[in-house]
Amino acid sequence: MNQKARFLQVIDVYKSYSGKVVLDNIDLQVKKGEFCTVVGPSGCGKSTLLRLIVGAEKPTEGEVLLDQVSVGPPDIQRGIVFQRYSLFPHLTVLANTSLGLRLGGRPGSERMSSQEIKDESMDILEKIRLAEHADKYPHQLSGGMQQRVAIGQSMIMKPKILLMDEPFGALDPDTREDMQLFLIELWEQEKMTIFFVTHDLEEAAFLGTRMLVLSQYYSDGRGNGKGINRGAKIISDHPLPRMASNTSGKQSREFTRLITQIRKEGFDPDYLQHAHEFNLLHPDSFQTLTEDESRI
Ligand SMILES: Nc1ncnc2c1ncn2[C@@H]1O[C@H](COP(=O)(O)OP(=O)(O)OP(=O)(O)O)[C@@H](O)[C@H]1O
Ligand SMILES: [Mg+2]
Incomplete structure (x- = not known):
């Protein structure tokens, strides 16, 4: 084996x-x-x-x-991405992406400053090619973009x-x-x-x-x-x-x-x-x- x-x-x-x-x-x-x-x-x-x-x-x-x-x-x-509905409509792309870190969900992330969280979230947004849409809300994005945010939400938790x-x-x-x-x-x-x-x-x-x-x-x-x-x-x-x-x-x-x-x-x-x-x-x-x- x-x-x-x-x-x-x-x-x-x-x-x-x-x-x-x-x-x-x-x-x-x-x-x-x-x-x-x-x-x-x-x-x-x-x-x-x-x-x-x-x-x-x-x-x-x-x-x-x-x-x-x-x-x-x-x-x-174990990060998970479903067909839809993983984004919070009242949060921006950046806030949706950083959510897991802000909730202290990754070991050590409870000690991160808000600037560190923002920087890391922007890095992820670069990777999923949404950096210029950081301040938009989910309803302002196409379906594909929304799914990229959902992937980003998972990825940030490594x-x-x-x-x-x-x-x-x-x-x-x-x-x-x-x-x-x-x-x-x-x-x-x-x-x-x-x-x-x-x-x-x-x-x-x-x-x-x-x-x-x-x-x-x-x-x-x-x-x-x-x-x-x-x-x-x-x-x-x-x-x-x-x-x-x-x-x-x-x-x-x-x-x-x-x-x-x-x-x-x-x-x-x-x-x-x-x-x-x-x-x-x-x-x-x-x-x-x-x-x-x-x-x-
Ligand atoms: N919580 C549950 N209680 C009872 N039966 C369930 C439950 N979850 C799934 N099932 C049954 O188990 C079987 C497999 O369901 P599952 O959702 O895993 O299929 P799937 O392959 O993902 O189907 P699809 O391609 O339609 O998404 C189905 O017969 C479903 O009715
Ligand atoms: Mg299924």
Whole structure:
């Protein structure tokens, strides 16, 4: 097992709601610095997996570790960006960005002077290219700009991992592509570890250095009868080449081939691969199956 991969570890994790299994024996290791994207059919449990990593919920069974430590309740080591609604409408861009520091949320930040907080916040605004909009209010910004502020709000806390759940889902297609390029650039500059959930397959394949497919459409030794209470597993795991710094790669043959393959493997309820046949191609991917699941 690759030691460096043990930055984020999800070990034999199950999550059920009222007896219904949603996540079914998930194993995952993610390296520091990886840009890991997650796709899967609606309702398969992507947000649930993200909430387990944030610590907003506990696994029914199994364990989630970040940097070797079991994940507790949400804290600033795990920054999170949602589709919308993370900005306070009555605060300026600068005040929204500096909020975490002003609330003393980063160890040591309770001793920072207001000038130090302002300077650090302006540095972040430079990085997210909003310095000249520091005094504006959220309603004066475009949707893409608002999401950049939300990213800035998380970044200022220097989180170990940035967790994003459909962060560009509410943006129009052109802004969305701009934001994808922006995020890749930021990830490269800041060497962040990103875990990014989306149901847009093209977005996932374009952004990630690694793409996970979470799906409930597979078969295993537990059979396929009606009584089987089966949840989603990681059914494929692809290392991805970093593309050029524009979106033209989305038209390439390899890209379209990958998308077509994943649409079939992960999103077609009638195409059921056996758990032994999953495309776990990333060097850090692994899977532990129970005896029942392993049976052919
Ligand atoms: N707090 C909860 N209580 C009960 N059931 C829940 C809860 N949260 C999620 N679920 C159920 O778990 C399943 C997975 O939900 P989740 O939101 O993780 O899916 P998702 O993959 O993020 O879907 P989408 O692509 O639509 O965002 C769904 O069937 C959902 O109804
Ligand atoms: Mg979701």
